[in-house]
Amino acid sequence: MDSNISHTFIGDPTFFWRLVSVTILLALGVGFILVIIRLLLDHKIKNRIIEKDLPEETARAILSSGPNALKEALLKWILVFVGISAGLFTVAAVRTDEVNSLAIITACIAGSFGIYYLLKKSK
Numbered sequence: 001m002d003s004n005i006s007h008t009f010i011g012d013p014t015f016f017w018r019l020v021s022v023t024i025l026l027a028l029g030v031g032f033i034l035v036i037i038r039l040l041l042d043h044k045i046k047n048r049i050i051e052k053d054l055p056e057e058t059a060r061a062i063l064s065s066g067p068n069a070l071k072e073a074l075l076k077w078i079l080v081f082v083g084i085s086a087g088l089f090t091v092a093a094v095r096t097d098e099v100n101s102l103a104i105i106t107a108c109i110a111g112s113f114g115i116y117y118l119l120k121k122s123k
Helices: 015-052 056-063 066-094 098-122
Strands: none
Touching (some): 015 056
């Protein structure tokens, strides 16, 4: 394989900004899909609770995920996208081949999950 073909985008001066914009758009798209799925599933759970006539205390315990769950999910996704961005930025800076690029991106994502685990463990 010709090395010029594998590094076509890296020589482009707008590569970094395109990389950042694609990552942000991907994060917004995935976030939107997750919000829609969560709303649909919450609605389905609420309907089942109404159908089953559960006691009010039990229904409150089931439905009260609280703002902490949302904050933790937000933190996790922010760290994942920071890991992806760091991996892509490193690949652009180092200019490696495809296999090493995948390894760098995977290591950065794993590092972001490790940071999330350490933050979660410290709480």
